[in-house]
Amino acid sequence: MTSTPIGPRWRKALGWTVLAVLVLITLFPFYWMLRVSLSDNRVLAANADSLLPAGFTLGAFERVLGLASLEEARAQGGSGASIDxxxxxxxxxxxxxxxxxxxxxxxxxxxxxxxxxxxxxxxxxxxxxxxxxxxxxxxxxxxxxxxxxxxxxxxxxxxxxxxxxxxxxxxxxxxxxxxxxxxxxxxxxxxxxxxxxxxxxxxxxxxxxxxxxxxxxxxxxxxxxxxxxxxxxxxxxxxxxxxxxxxxxxxxQTPQGSPDWAGLMAATLLAALPVIALFVAFGRRIVDSIQFSGIK
Missing domain, CATH: 1.10.3720.10 (MetI-like)
Incomplete structure (x- = not known):
């Protein structure tokens, strides 16, 4: 018996499928970082297996940007630590x-x-x-x-x-x-x-x-x-x-003994935004220039 060769369309579809899976794997950590930053730190551990934010709130961003008082930060499940x-x-x-x-x-x-x-x-x-x-x-x-x-x-x-x-x-x-x-x-x-x-x-x-x-x-x-x-x-x-x-x-800085994971992820996301924006805006130019210079 002879095996039937895979047609060009199937090869192209298979290639795009593999590429899509690799992109999803690459982007998943960023999504998880966003998911944690939008979660309530008090219920985060109890919903660790959920793909959606646990108790959706913007409190983590308020704590990081200094918009929440010490009492409000602790009430939201934060550690009370501050970050300028x-x-x-x-x-x-x-x-x-x-x-x-x-x-x-x-x-x-x-x-x-x-x-x-x-x-x-x-x-x-x-x-x-x-x-x-x-x-x-x-x-x-x-x-x-x-x-x-x-x-x-x-x-x-x-x-x-x-x-x-x-x-x-x-x-x-x-x-x-x-x-x-x-x-x-x-x-x-x-x-x-x-x-x-x-x-x-x-x-x-x-x-x-x-x-x-x-x-x-x-x-x-x-x-x-x-x-x-x-x-x-x-x-x-x-x-x-x-x-x-x-x-x-x-x-x-964890006075309550447990890290403020939501606040940490919110701060990390805000810190990564400038780099992400640069890659989105100029990623093609970087690749083209590196190829032109002969770097492999």
């Missing part, structure tokens, strides 16, 4: 913006030097620079921490920003791959007119690199926004604490 959400949000926005601005500028300059300038040992230096991609960040955490401590920068914005501010191996590699594809004719014409490398870089190369620069900025911003371990080490002070660290502190 807007302050921590501002800290996250500020540090992520500074890191992004620094990485985009200095990584682009380094990429230009590796892609367009000729100097002795360029390829060897680039190879050594790329090996940093294989070094786990945890290996550099302790030396960087000691450096920040010796510079007396602990619990400051500078301590959180400086290790990521100038450049990263991925950002330099990403921009170099794009710059290698730019025709040299425009640069040679500018050089004939007397333009130097700084003028060529800022007046010609950067305007031609708007798409990859925007993609790099998005990737750098999302990475900086999600950073947890380093800000935890050097930015535990109230004045510079970022949202990712604040969520961990909020989780540990």
């Amino acid at each position: 959400f807007w302050r921590y949000l501002l800290n996250s926005v500020l540090t992520a913006t500074l890191i992004t601005a620094g990485q985009v500028l200095f990584s682009s300059m380094a990429a230009y030097a590796f892609a367009r300038l000729r100097w002795p040992g360029r390829d060897a230096v680039f190879f050594v620079f790329l090996t940093a991609l294989m070094i786990p960040p945890i290996f550099t955490a302790l030396p960087n921490f000691v450096l920040m401590r010796d510079l007396e920068l602990l619990n400051t914005y500078a301590a959180i920003v400086l290790p990521f501010f100038f450049m990263t191996p991925f950002a330099v590699f990403f921009m170099r791959q794009f710059l290698l594809g730019i025709s040299r004719e425009v640069e040679e014409a500018a050089r004939i007119d007397g333009a130097g490398h700084p003028r060529i870089f800022f007046r010609i190369v950067l305007p031609m690199s708007r798409a990859p620069l925007a993609t790099l900025a998005l990737l750098a911003y999302i990475t900086a926004w999600n950073e947890y371990f380093w800000p935890l080490l050097v930015g535990q002070g109230e004045g510079v604490r970022v949202l990712t660290v604040a969520l961990g502190v909020f989780r540990s």
